[in-house]
Amino acid sequence: MAQAATEVLDLCMDLIARNSQTPEDAGCCALLGSRLEKLGFALEWINAGGVTNLWARLGTQGPLFILAGHTDVVPPGPREQWQSDPFVPEIRDGLLYGRGAADMKSGLAAMVVATERLLARRPLRGSLAYLITSDEEGAARHGTRHVVEVLKSRGIVPDYAIVGEATGAQQLGDRITIGRRGSLGCNLRVLGKQGHVAYPEKADNPIHRLAPALAELCATVWDQGNAHFPPTSFQVSNIHAGTGANNVIPGQVDLIFNFRFSTESSAESLKARVHTVLDRHGLRHEADWWLSGEPFLTREAELISAARAAVAEVTGLSPSLFTGGGTSDARFIAPWGAQVVEIGPVNDSIHKVNEHVLVSDLDRLSRIYEGVMDRLI
Structure with missing residues (x-):
């Protein structure tokens, strides 16, 4: 467990160190893709309009479970107001600082390590895919929206999806997002x-x-x-x-x-x-x-049940179901036909100076993702 916790932290720090201000990817997808390729994932680059999009899939049978996220971050704002360089990850008092720490490089790192850990234990009962873009914080025209249209044209329809956006209000697992206005x-x-x-x-x-x-x-x-x-x-x-x-x-x-x-x-x-x-x-x-x-809502069914159970197992909390906040790329995935939830770290510092995430939450988030996948595929 200690090794996995270190792996999530190390991968998250490696991602933060890449200055991927939207729509730049700065090599983040290549880094993540190299980890996934070693697990047997087939990688496909569905780039458009200067945006990097990675579609990586393992397995051909259903159900199809997608882990989705973005590598791009918003500009850091006034550098002089940061206590440390926003693109040099730094740990202080149990917090990992850097642009993208919460939104959402921690989510991506946790997803990949969760996948590595799950596949080390057993084969999948279905298929697992990653949809990663560098165009979520910007215009969002050539990222997830584009990839979904390409995949829809091939007749691909997912069953479940988790988007790794920061969703916690006060602590990890206190709420999950099941829809957006x-x-x-x-x-x-x-x-x-x-x-x-x-x-x-x-x-x-x-x-x-x-x-x-x-x-x-x-x-x-x-x-x-x-x-x-x-x-x-x-x-x-x-x-x-x-x-x-x-x-x-x-x-x-x-x-x-x-x-x-x-x-x-x-x-x-x-x-x-x-x-x-x-x-x-x-x-x-x-x-x-x-x-x-458009607004969307995931009704209570297998995915929400699995998410509730995984969160409770890791944190002991019963998460509230949330539909507030801004938009996310889940708005492109939900109409595709999938049950979609968003689960991620606490969102208090996103888009702010001195963005950060609790180091101890990184592995716990990874275990939540692993728990959801374990229950469904």
């Missing part, structure tokens, strides 16, 4: 007519026109949510208008807003309701919508 965004431009502030009758102020419509949008109850999801939320993230002069009515105002929506709403219904409000207020506008992902 959808994300729908819009760049909205409201058009008016520029003019002098002293002659408003000769202009058309788009800020004034937008204000009551925006107030209505902010006050709207979009749905009530359900047993698994909170109500859909509408949030404005950016608003901009003006020419830089304090005596000019601008000719347009630009707004960016986002819906995080439950399974009680759809992207099309939300778009239609927004346009109804804008039209009712007589706004001349241009709307550029983008859909980052």
Whole structure:
């Protein structure tokens, strides 16, 4: 057990030391692939748009279990605020520091060592595959989304999948993610007519026109949510208008807003309701919508049961089932037909300066992954 714990730590540190700021992979997939190839996995590189994508599979029979994750990380931010170099892993007071320590190089390291340990004990009862990308933290166009489309075209359909995103709230195993809200965004431009502030009758102020419509949008109850999801939320993230002069009515105002929506709403219904409000207020506008992902939910069945049991066995906890947070690549895997959960370390430090993970959690996370696989394949 001590040797396995060291192996997870060593592999995690080796990954952190590779500066894989999105969409760069910096050799992470090659490192992971070399470990998997020694176990008999067949490696395939399904790269696209400058993104590194590794599909590695062992076995041809069902059920097919996928372990999924990403090697890319967000930029470290101000280097001077880090207590150590973000790409030089360092252990202090039982914590492993470095960009990607929690999100999600620890998950990848734990998955690989869990696989090595499982296969050293017995053969698979099915097939195991890895889907690893370097395009999760960025545009997410050429990563998991692309690989899934390629594999779907071959008729490949997975049964189960674990995404190794950081999911713990206070401690490892206190919750697992079984679904995610959808994300729908819009760049909205409201058009008016520029003019002098002293002659408003000769202009058309788009800020004034937008204000009551925006107030209505902010006050709207979009749905009530359900047993698994909170109500859909509408949030404005950016608003901009003006020419830089304090005596000019601008000719347009630009707004960016986002819906995080439950399974009680759809992207099309939300778009239609927004346009109804804008039209009712007589706004001349241009709307550029983008859909980052539809909501999904894994119902309680074999995978969730196995995940609960594995977490309880390793940590003694009964994990809560969570559907909050941002989006993840699970949004591309779930519609493919698989039962999907996300299990990973505590997420308190992800995307922050001095990102870290508890060293003692690394092997425990690996044993959780091994326990889930042991129960299903």
